[in-house]
Amino acid sequence: MAFKRNKIAIIGAGYTGTTTALMIAQKELGDVVLVDIPLMRDPTKGKALDLLEASPVQGFNATIIGTSDYSELQDADMVIVTAGIARKPGMSRDELVQTNAKIMKNVSEKIALYAPDSYVIVLSNPVDAMTYVCFKTTGFPKNRVIGQSGVLDTARFTTFVAQELDVSVEDISGFVLGGHGDSMVPLIRYSYAGGIPLDRLLSKEKIAAIVERTRKGGGEIVNLLGKGSAYYAPAASIVKMVEAIVKDKKRIMPSIAYLENEYNYNNIFLGVPTVIGGNGIEGVIELPLNAEEKDALDLSAQSVENVLQKVGQFV
Ligand SMILES: NC(=O)C1=CN([C@@H]2O[C@H](COP(=O)(O)OP(=O)(O)OC[C@H]3O[C@@H](n4cnc5c(N)ncnc54)[C@H](O)[C@@H]3O)[C@@H](O)[C@H]2O)C=CC1
Numbered sequence: 001m002a003f004k005r006n007k008i009a010i011i012g013a014g015y016t017g018t019t020t021a022l023m024i025a026q027k028e029l030g031d032v033v034l035v036d037i038p039l040m041r042d043p044t045k046g047k048a049l050d051l052l053e054a055s056p057v058q059g060f061n062a063t064i065i066g067t068s069d070y071s072e073l074q075d076a077d078m079v080i081v082t083a084g085i086a087r088k089p090g091m092s093r094d095e096l097v098q099t100n101a102k103i104m105k106n107v108s109e110k111i112a113l114y115a116p117d118s119y120v121i122v123l124s125n126p127v128d129a130m131t132y133v134c135f136k137t138t139g140f141p142k143n144r145v146i147g148q149s150g151v152l153d154t155a156r157f158t159t160f161v162a163q164e165l166d167v168s169v170e171d172i173s174g175f176v177l178g179g180h181g182d183s184m185v186p187l188i189r190y191s192y193a194g195g196i197p198l199d200r201l202l203s204k205e206k207i208a209a210i211v212e213r214t215r216k217g218g219g220e221i222v223n224l225l226g227k228g229s230a231y232y233a234p235a236a237s238i239v240k241m242v243e244a245i246v247k248d249k250k251r252i253m254p255s256i257a258y259l260e261n262e263y264n265y266n267n268i269f270l271g272v273p274t275v276i277g278g279n280g281i282e283g284v285i286e287l288p289l290n291a292e293e294k295d296a297l298d299l300s301a302q303s304v305e306n307v308l309q310k311v312g313q314f315v
Pocket residue numbers: 011012013014015016017035036037082083084085086087096100103106107122123124125126127148149152180228229230231234
């Protein structure tokens with residue numbers, strides 16, 4: 001049997017979806033199918049064609065098609081869901097729940113129908129709850145339904161630390177856990193600059209300011225843009241997860257995983273350290289947390305639970 005390229009579908013051809021498509025194609029991770037709702041003209045086809053026409057210039061090999069026909073998902077190896085609305089300045093992500101849960105349910109039914117063996121990465125907000133809706137609607141096993149937040153939140157954290165220390169971002173490592181909201185939990189005890197614990201290099205006050213900026217990192221961009229939300233760093237974060245799966249890299253990164261007793265939580269999707277490889281989420285790593293860290297994680301989990309209360313009718 002001949003080898004063939006991966007087929008990666010992206011549902012939602014807006015800012016995050018198209019940026020993700022470009023990065024996937026540039027890295028030759030697979031052929032891309034962009035899916036969006038039908039409109040009078042055909043912007044999804046137009047965006048796909050424009051992306052494809054970048055391939056001879058940059059020298060990447062991938063087909064990119066745009067469609068509103070869900071049957072084009074047929075046999076996709078991976079599906080990325082970015083469909084839905086984004087928040088406006090002054091809104092919280094949680095305020096998107098009613099609109100996006102309806103969209104997520106609809107989209108998830110299509111994924112289950114046309115791509116029943118696919119690995120799904122969810123981006124749409126509020127992402128912890130939307131990943132739950134996708135999991136319940138598709139009926140896929142928990143290793144194949146993954147939400148993206150921790151890679152992005154950690155990237156924001158490491159960006160701010162590197163700026164503060166005036167050192168390379170490559171030398172900063174950290175871990176942001178919990179829900180993708182203002183109560184997310186950057187774990188300072190597990191954060192390093194060149195192997196040196198962060199609290200040896202930065203004052204308590206500086207660290208507290210970075211934690212606060214990280215928690216509000218999405219809102220900072222929403223306010224600066226005025227319309228829409230972040231898309232370059234979110235797309236880069238999804239692509240890191242896609243690459244870990246299609247290349248079976250078994251990378252350790254935070255992702256939104258279904259928990260069955262890990263960290264003492266049940267029947268919830270929450271950001272935790274995971275191993276991501278050819279089987280999707282191959283494991284959840286349970287870090288020992290001190291009382292303060294566990295309290296912070298409990299608070300964050302509670303805010304995800306509060307949003308989950310509102311998706312009852314969609315699962
Ligand atoms: N989890 C995370 O870290 C992040 C999450 N987000 C979230 O991702 C979502 C997308 O953000 P953007 O791409 O910036 O928004 P966008 O508005 O640019 O794109 C969303 C696209 O979804 C499409 N869509 C709506 N209903 C659909 C359906 N039933 N089927 C197919 N397509 C449908 C829209 O037509 C639109 O093109 C938002 O909910 C946003 O809050 C954004 C950044 C980071």
